[in-house]
Amino acid sequence: MELKPTPTRDGFGEELAAQAKINNKIVVVSADLEDATRADYFKKVAPERFFSLGIAEQDMIGMAAGLASEGFVAVTNSFAVFLTNRAYDQIRMDVCYNDLNVKLMATHAGVTVGEDGASAQCLEDFAIMRVLPNMKVICPADYIEARKATRAILAEKGPFYARFSRAPLPVVTREEDPFVIGKANVLREGKEVTVVATGAMVSEALNAAKDLEQAGISVRVINMHTIKPLDVDALVKAARETGAIVTAEEHQMAGGLGSAVAEALVLNCPVPVEMVGVRDSFGQTGTPEQLLQFYHLKAVDIVAAVRKVLPRKI
16 A cells, blocks of 8 residues: 655654553653654653653753663654754763763754744754764654664664654655665666765655656665765765765755765765755745745756766766
8 A cells, every 4th residue: 555645753653652562661751842743652652651851952861861871762852953952962971972872853854844934944953963973863764764763773772863754755665675774775776877865855866866767867866864874885886886976955965964975975986976955044934845945955956966967977
């Protein structure tokens, strides 16, 4: 049965609740937004392991760190902008410095948050999370992958940051597809150029590849669900075989997936790279579709980037 477009936050919430029934070491510490993040699915299953601290993100991280130090799998949740910005010092010192088993599960990132506007549209979370030692950074492409990512994150020790969507995203992966942290998935083979996308941009990349195929251009599409640790082997293989890379992300160009890919390629296999992302700008109020178009984060923009990078191939 084909699944309709679904927010990835729903996959997170459902899998978190499912894992609560299996692992009694999982605890959730929340800062008031558990209904919107879908962490309240866990609350309904295991209320004795759910702790709501109100609007207190720094306290949430500190308490989670304490619980993790006592052997629990500590899950925190909030909107991406609040979780990463308001509690950054606690994330850095309490969680990452001590390499604790705390999971930062963020929703409402990127411009697809929509009408909540610039103050709620986090566009810098990949950058500030991936720079932290010990932190791993995950961004699933759809509902199915969100469930797999949640399961994998809960099973692996150490700090994680995961980004889930508020907006419904097309389902582009299959239940049988593997999900391994740090291992990218090739969703479409191609010979002339590779598009490396993450999160909401994966479906746009696939649409762009279909459009370009009609123009006789063969495009490989890689779903880079793990921003850190980055799958350098997959990138180098794509660079050698296709000779050019386009990155696509719902994030600032600076510091995000595009930067991570460029860093890896310049050290291992330099090829021309073009980036599709937000260009040093805050978000604004609008529908998700309006904002994706306004910030040039649609398939047509990926097509334009591909056409720009192809002449640069050596």
